Amino acid sequence: MKIATIGTGYVGLVSGVCFSDFGHEVICVDKDADKIARLERGEVPIFEPGLEDLMSRNIEAGRLSFTRDLEGALAGAQAVFIAVGTPTRRGDGHADLSYVMAAAEEIARAAPQGVVVVTKSTVPVGTNRRVAEVIRRANPELDFDVASNPEFLREGAAIDDFMRPDRVVVGVENERAAGIMADIYKPLFLRDFPIVTTDLESAEMIKYAANAFLATKITFINEVAALCEKVGADVKEVAKGIGLDGRIGNKFLHAGPGYGGSCFPKDTKALARIGQEHASPMQIVETVIKVNEETKRRMIDKLLDLCGGSFNGKTVAVLGVTFKPNTDDMRDAPSLTLVPALVGGGAKVRVCDPQGRHEGEALLPGVAWCDDAYAAADSADLLVILTEWNEFRGLDLGRVAGAMAQPRMADLRNVYSDADAREAGLEAYIGVGRQVPKEAITVPILGADRERHKSISEGQQ
Ligand SMILES: NC(=O)c1ccc[n+]([C@@H]2O[C@H](COP(=O)([O-])OP(=O)(O)OC[C@H]3O[C@@H](n4cnc5c(N)ncnc54)[C@H](O)[C@@H]3O)[C@@H](O)[C@H]2O)c1
DSSP, X not given: OEEEEEOOSHHHHHHHXXXXXXXXXXXXXXXXXXXXXXXXXXXXXXXXXXXHHHHHHHHHTTOEEEEXXXXXXXXXXXXXXXXXXXXXXXXXXXXOOHHHHHHHHHHHHHOOTTEEEEEXXXXXXXXXXXXXXXXXXXXXXXXXXXXXXXXOOOTTSHHHHHHSOSOEXXXXXXXXXXXXXXXXXXXXXXXXXXXXXXXXXXXXXXXXXXXXXXXXXXXXXXXXXXXXXXXXXXXXXXXXHHHTSTTTOSTTOOOOSOOOSSSHHHHHHHHHHXXXXXXXXXXXXXXXXXXXXXXXXXXXXXXXXXXXXXXXXXXXXXXXXXXXXXXOOOTTOTXXXXXXXXXXXXXXXXXXXXXXXXXXXXXXXXXXXOSSHHHHHTTOSEEEEXXXXXXXXXXXXXXXXXXXXXXXXEETTOOSOHHHHHHHTOSEEEOSSSOOOGGXXXXXXXXXXXXXXXXXXXXXX
């Protein structure tokens, strides 16, 4: 089959590469000239483990190419996938569909007869029908179908998620489109991966409901973590104890600094907005959004506790700024709330991230970038573990403690334990959702400073 994909971001590029690996002929289109030039040179513009090898293999096999020329890419294509961004629209929380609708108009002008226009971007219920209307209006002669095919890959494990998915969701209106989608995903059909074929609206809803559920699960354990700190329980033990219940499951039960990333924040906001527009409020999701913001702010309070109530003049080392490990994606990362609060509070901030510097330099002004954790920790008053990259999981804590001016650690991913920290000579250690030993807080907390930092972080949302 010949397939075109529009948008070569995390989803469009991974999908295009994987479809070519299924044996299809794939042309990936993007408006970004620099991105296309890099892809044509065989460079992968994002950090995604395994992507470069798979991409070069399929380019060499002659099945995969890149272009800015949509018209050429569409010639002879049986399917075109829209994989452009759907960020939060400024002001109202709704998904911004301008990129999707622009792509639909462009497709209408150049698509061959019989094409299936597949929306892979995460879009509100009703968008596929709007895409069909836009195409019909722009080119009434075109014979085409639309299909909804939301994507569930996780950055950092995207290839594996695409090649071995928990399920593929396909929303269609007729047998013709269902047949083409079945041909595209045949390698997965043959290996018995579940394919959920449904109507357009249900497919669109499945994606938002899935992301909102996962965001809820994370937020639930984060709220439990806050209570654990008050009552003297350990959230790691609690998560283990509830996660072993097959009805609950142990995934997405790791307490931390609040969810971030390119999907959960914008998709929860969009779903809340859809609910409001249909007079069917998504009250749980609305609360999740609010609690997640509070969780991020609670992390700032933790750091203040360890700094004696003020960041002013302190040197703080932050390990990890991407929203999770194994990606270079900084979109809505907790670091974008926490680091500006530190800088705004007068701290000298050093950061270190295996892949985040390229994106992070522009997003985190006023910080010094370090090559490794030990350089960041040198003479620092506080070390913060914010993203649990593997290289931060196996730190020589004794070396870290020895290098610091004030050996204190805020472990916002619960990588280490209070016992590890004490053994290594750290004088104070705070995790998330674990009882804070009384002696960990060495200096009284100043209420006025805490309020000031609260308003700094709120300004950044
Ligand atoms: N990133 C993820 O982990 C993930 C996972 C599942 C679903 N999604 C969804 O997939 C969609 C894409 O996300 P992403 O993270 O890949 O986005 P992205 O921002 O990384 O990439 C989007 C790309 O589309 C290009 N583009 C925009 N308009 C175009 C046009 N008219 N013609 C050609 N190119 C165009 C941009 O230049 C950009 O390269 C979003 O709706 C997102 O919610 C993302």
